[in-house]
Amino acid sequence: MSVQDALSKAQAEFEKSVSHLKDEFNRLQVGRANPALIENVPVEMYGASQPIKAVASISIPDPRTIQIQPWDKSALAAIEKGIVGVGLNLNPINDGVCVRINIPPLTEERRKDLVKVVYKLAEDAKIVVRTARQDANAHFKQLKSSSEITEDDQASAEKQLQAKVDEFNKKLEDLAKEKEKEVMTV
DSSP, X not given: OOHHHHHHHHHHHHHXXXXXXXXXXXXXXXXXXXXXXXXXXXXEETXXXXXXXXXXXXXXXXXXXXXXXXXXXXXXXXXXXXXHHTTSOOOEEXXXXXXXXXXXXXXXXXXXXXXXXXXXXHHHHHHHHHHHHHHHHHHHHHHHHTTSSOHHHHHHHHHHHHHHHHHHHHHHHHHXXXXXXHHHOO
16 A cells, blocks of 8 residues: 555545534434434334334424324334334324424533543544544554565655644544534524
């Protein structure tokens, strides 16, 4: 693997960490209804565990309500059980036709707790970036020790890698600040 291959691989890992962080942020309950909150909740149906999105349609009739309309009415109880069992502190209401979930408004204390979760998720993403950087640097050292690249090439590659690391860490910090602002907005 060449220096460019190692840099490309590291950048792909960086991009994965950013997209994963965005997905995680979408799943956070911030006082508004969002299908991402429940679409991957596992439901026991037909002898197998499936995500809700595979057995029902999910809609948002108003900003504080999620409505789940199963394609098979026998799935209502399983959907309700799955939502309660996943520990999101949501109370599903089964009306015999669909399951509705009312999203409660966030308290100030809950908002502060969510901000802590936001920064923990961002730090986890930064750890992925650091790990990818360490792997790439180790590869550069290996290339240098096997005399495939010079010391100057190694230094140049490390400098390019660090520039990418700084760029992606900035993106992660910006995403976290943006999400904090969203969470703290009443």
